[in-house]
Amino acid sequence: MPRRKKSEEPQQQEQEKKTKKKSAKDKYVDPNVIIDEYLEEVVNALGLAYLNLDKDEYKELIKEPFAAAVGEVKTKPKARTIINRLQANKESLMEFLALKLLRIRDLDKMTNEQLEFVVYNIKNTVKDLGPQLYEELSKRNRQDLIDFLRSTWNLYGINSPVECPRCKFNAIMPDLSCYICKYVISMKQLKEEIHVIDLLIDYSKSDPEGFKEIITSGYFYYSWNGVSPPGKMPKNELLVFEIVLNREEKEKLKAYYNAGNIPQSQ
DSSP states (O other): OOOOOTTTHHHHHHHHHHHHHHHHOOOOOOOOHHHHHHHHHHHHHHHOOOGGHHHHHHHHHHHHHHHHHSHHEEEEEEHHHHHHHTTTTTHHHHHHHHHHHHHOOGGGGGHHHHHHHHHHHHTTTTHHHHHHHHHHHHTOOOHHHHHHHHHHHOOOOOOOOSOOTTTOOSSSSSTTTTTOOOBBHHHHHHHHHHHHHHHHHHHOOOOOOOHHHHHHHHHHEETTTTEEEEGGGGOOSOEEEEOOOOOOHHHHHHHHHHHTSSOOOO
């Protein structure tokens, strides 16, 4: 390999100095260095002081969104700048913090305030957390929070057309088990929940042929779209219940049909 000429060495050294100098200038603010300085102000501004966590827990709780709010900057931003960035999407931030709190503290070890924070701020994750939150809230007899959790489930959960008779969540699955409280209902209870005879008689007024098919086959499908005869099983719905009629129910419906109460097809 040919030796570098002596005249090239000073140029190389000068270039290395410039590179080092540029690197020093390009040094970014490390969020982990300034989080201690701003921690109390940020916690208070976000309304998190009532959670009564210790300093290390607060740091763990907010470190990711704090770092994102600081961004890649060469000059230390003011606390107010960081707070404004955090508050710009506060709803999503609070949901993230609620989930993070669940990783910091076990659910059964949380104070009432911490548990309230989690319940009030989870949204889409209620599908995963709903059952364990319901169990803990039931142990603590927090009916107020159970009611709030139920409303969250109705908005973000796997919302079923069948309400659980035990926990009152719309959470009965097609296997007849409740997603939230794990209670398993019988076919009889399912029919009571949907008022099966009244439901089918009402359906007969809009679809006489479908009603006749249900009487003949002895079963039907039930979903958020209501009643479907066997030949029209819903194909694009997540929760579909197959409901088999017993002898007494079939006799009642046949008697209604034979009495001429069904509109004739045109």
